[in-house]
Amino acid sequence: MSSADGPGEQLAFIRETVRRARPKAARGVVLAERQPVARVLVDKGVLSLDQYFDYAVPEAMSADARPGVRVRVRFGGRVGAHGRREGGTLHDGFVVERRDDSDYAGPLAPLARVLSPEVVLTPRLLRLCRAVADRYAGTLADVLQLAVPPRHAGAEAEPSPRPLPPPAGPPAPGSWERYAHGPEFLASLAGGHAPRAVWTALPGPGWPAEIARAVAATLAAGRGALVVLPDGRAVARVDAALREVLGAGRHVVLAAEAGPQERYRRWLSVSRGSVHAAIGTRAAVFAPVRDLGLLVVWSDGDNSHSDPNAPYPHVREVALLRAAEEGAGMLLGGVSTTVEAAQLLRSGWARPLAAPRETVRRTAPRVRTVTDYDQARDGAAQAARLPTVAWETARDALARGPVLVQVPRRGYAPRLVCGRCRETARCRACGGPLESPAADAALRCAWCGTEEHDWHCAECGSFRLRAAVVGVRRTAEELGKAFPRVPVRTSGRDAVLATVPAAPALVLATPGAEPVAEGPGYAAALLLDGWALLNRPDLRAGEEAVRRWLTAASLVRPADEGGTVVVVAEASARAVQALVRWDPAGHAAAELDEREELRFPPVSRMASVTGPARAVADLLGLLRLPAGADVLGPVPLVPAAGGAAGAAAGGGAGGVQGESGERALVRVAPGQGAALAAALKSAQIARLALRGAETVRIRVDPPDIG
Template identity: 50%
Template sequence: MAEQRRAAEADPIARVLPLLPLPHLDRVFDYLIPHDLDADARPGVRVRVRFAGRLVDGFLLSRVATSDHRGKLGWLDRVVSGEVVLTDEIVELADEVATRYAGTRADVLRLAVPPRHARVEAETPRVTGVPPVPEMDYAAWVRYRHGENFLEALGAGRTVRAAWQALPGEDWPRRLAELAAAVASTDRAAVLVVPDQRDLDRVLAACVDVSGADHVVGLAAGLGPAERYRRWLAALRGSARIVVGTRAAVFAPTPRIGLLVVWDDGDDLHCEPRSPYPHTREVAALRAHAMGASVVIAGHARTAETQALVEAGWAHDLVPSRDVLRAWAPKVTALADSDQALARDPAARAARLPAIAFAAARTALGAGHGVLVQVPRRGYVPALACGKCRASARCRRCNGPLALPSSGGPDGAAVPACRWCGVADATHRCHACGARSLRAVVVGAGRTAEELGRAFPGVPVVISGGTDVKAVAPEGAALVVSTVGAEPVAPGGYGAALLLDGWALLGRADLRAAEETMRRWLTASALVRSFADGGQVVVVADSGIPTVQALVRWDPVGHARTEVEERAEVGFPPAVHMAAVDGGSAAVAELIEATHLPEGAEVLGPVPLPPGERLPFSADTPEPDDVHRMLIRVARTRGRELGLALRQAQATRTARRANGPLRVQMDPPKIG
């Protein structure tokens, strides 16, 4: 019987963190260690314990001689594996992230530690030495102010924190690989985090080329469970000192972490969609601060959050001088009146391009270079409106938006169809004025490619977007039509880039619309050759808009500085920290009542959230009928205090068996 089992002789009490979903159970529980599990029950291993009558997974955090619990202790059921998968550093980081984002350690550890694969654990670990000192391209880094001092400090093991603004045309994967190799050659680890698989492939290839395949691993969700766990163990055991991966890689348990890099922190793929919704940039900053590691936040654009770190003195600028920037950047032209420009040039009108854009494309193609055409939407004509009164065309069945899915059916006639229910409506009439005519609100990648193919006969047209994203553009003269974020890299750079329908990006009702538009435009423009090599960028947008002006000047830092100032005026992040609480009206009110808000906290709302603005709570939790949002705003210095207060309030609420789901997001990317 369990009562007759013999406990371990030394430190027989295991302090276990069960992986339970309820916030009030986010604490350590004591269990007795049986004598037969003494050798394997080490801090950091996976265990199974009996909790409330059922077996649950957990992690053994530590062993102690005595327990503060006055009642009878249960026994550790079993040690799942003798592999120590949870290091002290990751335990501390998980607690900090849970506090910062008002979540639970169990949720954070599910993000940080992948599922076990027994066969992989049994494999003989590979043994690697310290990678050699890399051959650094010092000339490339000298192009940036204080670049030489930055490299010297990094190589000497000093802590540096930088916001790196990469030049257009820069071989940024190679530069990141050099930084990682420089740190790894001093027997410390480097973690490079990128938004998506395309960036991962480029950076991983560069790291392998600089440091060798034995010292580098790539971590991504697309790997199978066995391969992902194998690579994760290589990072844990220290056989791979350079880790390249997507957002979860920021938790990679590398020993002696020396450098953390986050590329393109404005990409929404860096925002974790699962509770507690941490952002890669913030996790990297927390980890670097706790471990004394260096951190580099890099990209062609700059977010307001990164600029706030620079203005606070936490990070330092690593930017090129204006003379260097002018030598590397393409010429950027903005068109203030595209409708009149189209009307004056019949050839350009056929391609839906103003004359200047048409001429830039023709010049680049004539020189044998590719032309990148960036459009904001995929599809053919993804949005339609009444041709007479301009009212949005809606489905008569479900009130969804109508679109043209293709150029036409077998008889050549294009039939509008609903994007929600899929029902075609060949006899559509405007609900406002009764007119039958329709016009395109925005033109998608498919229609754009069709028009360009007619305007430039004989030139190959490639579409990148949706489920068919191209990594590399074809060599030579070609038209590459891409949705935002799916731009393929052209060998040698594009001869021109045409950024169409800028109003569709800038006109979104979103706090980050200008910042996101600037990031999308700079990412595409950075793929173009310099002006000295004939590179041109034409953006179809009003030249009087500040974001367009910043693009013409190639001034991401100035644009980010303006964003910080404007958000400070209205009290939005990053000038403040803000928590968004979503749920039923009664549940939201209950949580706020249970929260000991920091001094100076301001509560805004609640306001009802329309169905289009709601996110699902979880797969097994029904959504309440009356979803409301409450915003809590505090000073920037009190963000951690607010996160801790909400974390404790959620624990109090679930301990009282309160009904109704709730979601708490700290500094949500979208404030509806």
């Protein structure tokens, strides 16, 4: 074993003039006759070891040890007096290259084993993973763990089916005719071109079929297609649409729900070229689709697209890197528009794909606002914890079908205050906020989980509590009392419903868990507690509120069929007006203007550094930033409250779920993102070498700037 970039490297002019001797191997190893050196990426995600290492290829393994296969190697240890490597541990890795020589002059440790002759790491996938690692200040080994699924020998032993021929011709535009330039976009894909578009989808159930037609047009041109969606429910809808448009056998679903063996079998069918279209969630963005012609990312603002594992890549950014590398078309779609998508439009990298305003008005529901949540109500509305307008809308709509109620807080009563002085009820153990998990359950701390059986207010001594924030379960309880003959269904973290029947019912859901109503859709939707989304101390609060509201409102029938949406929020807020006008692109453009003035992402590039105070200070002291960069903080982190709308409402004020310590933000000008990532990686390597292994989490382009 040797580092390919280690001290054994010789001067360039000597390399050019002196012929290398045949590489040496450990004693007793018969080297391969041709290309006896394997350059290996060891699956060991340590920053200081983010490089390739040279190993000797025994003649017995030469035929199978091809670039791209999995191998097992001995890493570490030392070379003994007889030329044998002693000690060390066995690690998995990938052969990235076969060579005639090595930069290391000593004896090379041999490959311990070729795990499989299956080529799973193609040069194109390797380049993509390297680009992702460099962009996010991570290691190539960490990215490969996200990109290449674990091996399953049984799946590898099975042959993949023979590939089907391309569809006979491109599909009819269908509902793409509702969009300006929609048919032209499909025609460009069918012609083998690579158009790039930011797609603002119309409300209603049509978007899965529109994605399916775009995939069909790409396959008709003899190219591959890849669709990445935020969750399993969206995957199921697009899967059904593709089966209807393409028939069986032309695409595969890459999802964890299939199980490790089945998912790997499907991944191999893509890698081997048996199938030319794949859909799936986050990790599917790395799927090795051959001759990729179209990348589709649906709802790129969804938090599920941001990987929680190092180096924390975002699906949208990986897709952009891949589209540029492979010359593929790009369709960045959703019912809402992110600020990053608006920047792609402004830069000219992509073109807008949207419907005319009259079409939007014809397909969208009517949106009404209720500003004053504590306005005068009649008795029934007061019992239901609803403004009168919202209660009347629900009552009238229930005669025609189901009503969706979006509650941006999960649980029962996730935030409690003193009934007399309104001071926040806090845990005596850690000072965290108390919550009520159920009407008859003991109070517990949202931070440490300690139960509180004898609470009293530390400020005024009162024993009386009041719910400052009401969760979805208590809202369901209150609405059930107000509408006693109407079924009440809930959808949230504990149980997410995919669909609900078209019969009258109240369907309560946290943001992101709204089920699809069968038939024509919901008769109405109530978007409660809008302040909980708008008042989050987060840079993306307005953008996220618009996305959450539009996602729910798009499930409601059009206005001319009686569909109505009531949002309980300040009517003058920009996000509320974007919902009323159904103008997500305009809201994203306005947000981008503000980001430019404040030098916030995506106009600038930013990274967060989180960890113990001393470790963060050490890393910042070692950081060598490009000119014009600045550091914001560090500031203490507050643990996020567990009762907030889950992923919907983010964390507590200034907090990151599950973290403590300090956080600093490092900001650089546009065009300096690569320099920032390289500086962070170098500083982390230096810190680990000098100070030890105190964990510091580095996240480039963090989604939770607050």
